[in-house]
Amino acid sequence: MSDNIRAMVGDDEDCFLDTLDGETDAMDVLGKLIQERQEIQANEVAVKALAKTYQERAAKLNAKADAISQTIGHLLDAIGSKKVAHPLATVSRTKARQSVLVTNPEEIPTQLTKVKRSPDLAAIKEQLEAGEFVPGAEIKLGNPGVTVRVK
Numbered sequence: 001m002s003d004n005i006r007a008m009v010g011d012d013e014d015c016f017l018d019t020l021d022g023e024t025d026a027m028d029v030l031g032k033l034i035q036e037r038q039e040i041q042a043n044e045v046a047v048k049a050l051a052k053t054y055q056e057r058a059a060k061l062n063a064k065a066d067a068i069s070q071t072i073g074h075l076l077d078a079i080g081s082k083k084v085a086h087p088l089a090t091v092s093r094t095k096a097r098q099s100v101l102v103t104n105p106e107e108i109p110t111q112l113t114k115v116k117r118s119p120d121l122a123a124i125k126e127q128l129e130a131g132e133f134v135p136g137a138e139i140k141l142g143n144p145g146v147t148v149r150v151k
Helices: 002-009 013-023 026-079 121-129
Strands: 083-085 090-092
Touching: 002 013, 013 026, 026 083, 026 090
Parallel strands: none
Antiparallel strands: 083 090
């Protein structure tokens, strides 16, 4: 139908859109899609903020649980027992675990370091666009984009 309307009105874009709007629901559908897109984008922002809030809460709860565990350990030390059977749980004092604290990463010998290897995507793209062959890589064409500017 749009081809027929375009043939009738020629290059007059305003006339084409007015006629299309009068003869079809295309503009109504477009309006609904724009609204839905805006709502989804707003929800995405809200969900990301909520996720950050929940991550912060989880970190605080984790710190509180660790503090309680430390307090239980101090209580076991104070009563002089390594293990206590309580109706709610059996608690035991364990040995301290060893871990490594790196005080200056630059002083660590290279044989004791890890190097992460990752492809340089910008350099690979530049070579491929220049027509050069890059083993294990090729140009991938994405979907055409849409720009929506809300008035």
